[in-house]
Amino acid sequence: MIRLTNVSKTYAKSTVKAVEDLTLEIKDGEIFGFLGPNGAGKSTTIKMITGILSPDSGVIEVDGINIAENPIAAKSLIGFVPDNHETYETLKGIEYLNFIGTMYNIPSELLKQRVSEYAEMFGLTDALPNMISSYSHGMKQKLMVIAALIHEPKVWILDEPLTGLDPQSAFQLKQLMRKHAEQGNTVFFSSHVIDVVEKVCDRIGIINHGKLVTVDTLDNIRQDENVSLESLFLTITADGTDSVK
């Protein structure tokens, strides 16, 4: 479960609120899609949930743990796939996974088993002994996904997780997300690919100019079944129409 209560954030070098008074709850067993145009506040929200940024006000809880009060316990429950691939480029893929595994205190044998399993699943086994700097965009994305799943976190936070993945890997990831949610865990992901959100998510939230514009199931948002999510999204996020719902 992820709960955000009246969360606001303004960057030090800006006067504009990147996120304003955001209140949101994502329940266990749910796949939640987070949508919004560029600069809407999606990544800022995700960075706050993962403990990368501190909110100026408000409370963020991960599985009931306040991340500001107990960051280590909260972070250990999260598996995070960032939208960029800025990582330790001079490490080999296997060294990176070993590093992540150690940081999450996974015992060696279990770590080995999970690395083999996920690497096989995403077709990355042969590439793991190579430097990350030699990986293609998609391979880096696969590595990030494996690193996020390796400690079997209760909460998955995925920022544009399907970008760069080949169809097989994208399918695998979607299956994993569904399986993870069915096991009573939480999946929070942001995407620009509306079709994917439409097919995968149980609920969606749309953010614009730092404010949550709408949050509900797709069916409730799309009361008229003939309206596509894409046109709804475009209408909702159009300037000056922040409060459609």
Next chain:
Amino acid sequence: MKKFLSLVKLLFVQQYRTKPTEGKKRRGGTIATYIILAVCFTPMLISIAIAMYGVGKISQGLEGGGTNICAMLIFISQGAVLLFGIPTLISNVFTVKDADKLLFLPIRSSTIFAAKLTVAYLNEVITTAVMLVFMLLPFGIGYSAPIGFYFLLLLALVLIPMLPMLLGSIIAVPMSALITKIGKNGVVKTILQVLMFAIIMGAYMFAMYEFGFIGGSEEGDPTDMAQMLLDKLQGMGTMMKYVHSNYTLASAMLGSAFSVVIVNLLISVAENALLVALVIAMSLPFYHWMLTTSVEGAGGRSRRKAAKVTLEVKNKGVVKELIFTDLKRVMRESQMGFQCIMSLIMLPLMVVVFYFCFNISGEGDQSIVEMFKGQALYQGIAPIIFLSYMSLLGMTSNVLGIYPISRENKAIYLVKSLPVSFNKYLLAKVILATAVMVISDFVMCVLIVALFGVKWYFGLAMWFAMAALGFGGMCITTLIDLKSPKLGWTNFNQSLKNAKNSWMALLVAFVVSLVLGTISGVCLLGWYLTNTSWYMLLIMWVLIIGASVGFAAVSYKIMTKNAQRHFDNIEP
């Protein structure tokens, strides 16, 4: 031409830019740092200028005028330009990391090459300008050079970087080719770079030795310092005729007859044009080769299927894993690895250089080292001087300790998202930086004992004190970096150029040296007044080690107390 100029502007500005905006408070801090730096370095630069003025005065009495000396000063300036310019030359011209960003543009690859070479050249011009202001200009004033000298300084600014460009290309081309052939192993790259640096330094030292700057015996009357210096300068200057482009430039600058000036000037310009032609002839085909290798070779290694994949996975423990991961990353990133290894070997190397410099002796005379060793106060004072000096240099040169957070760069978000106590993370950083220093310190202490005849137990005490001071210093520099890390760089050297951390580290180290100096000064006075009783030295070393350990403990406390706040303020 418009495209070329735009590209030059883009590449030149880009290398000095890490963040688009800076707050007012931060700008104020940067300005304050520069003011402190100016205050610290002005005396040194003024001293150099005064010395050069003196050399100019003395040179008036030389046979053949000051032309040889002027040529020598140009040569020395070129040494500095080469030293500072070669990393830029390699990273700008011979490392084709940005091929994918530039090749799709409607610009010829030769234009890109010309722009990159121009940027490297402009960087060298900046170094040259500093050398001219503090070396050649005061020399000219001291020498009462003709008015033409000052006008031709502007031309010298343009011409002086040519020889370093050629020498830099001669060194960089085979080295870059070798690195490309060997592959992408960062550690091998780093070792090759260090070897290259050692070769350059060796060649430079050899040249200095051959030209009579260091070593050798003095044949003149040792009491007549002016005459001795004059003879030395004369001897060195004579060798400068072999660097003909400099010699003709110097002849033009100091020539009094118009015809002499014009003829020498034309010859010098022609010679320097030849140097440029050689640089282009050597570098352009190599650049094209690097470009092809870079583009065609991309991804090849990753696509190659390994014959047998064995995945070694082991949980080593958080702090150990943090240390080793950090070390691997540093060593595999060529610029960081180079800086790290250099900081490891540079200080011991300096001890050896000091030894050779102080070991000069006339025929039948004692060397300075031998003369000092014979003094009653030597064993008390020498270790303290070494300790202060080496601690100061160690703290300011250890790139691992000065930029621990900045080197995380854009991956800082990863550190912030991990479920690891930040104090553990910082401890790992400080341990790594200190470990490098402790190794270097140990070698240094052994060398000081072996070469300078310092008693082994003082050597051991120095090592303990240095280790504690190093740890404390690394805690402070880590905190400084944490407060305002330079993140978002594309090239580690950019971070080094822009960060004020090393200067802040210098100030911290300076204060530490001052405290050490005060403690030891008082104790040495007591030692002297008690007829060099051993127990005063014992008290002094106990106090020094105690103060060093205290400094380490307090610094660690300060770091851990304030770190989390600064860390939370970093917004990736």
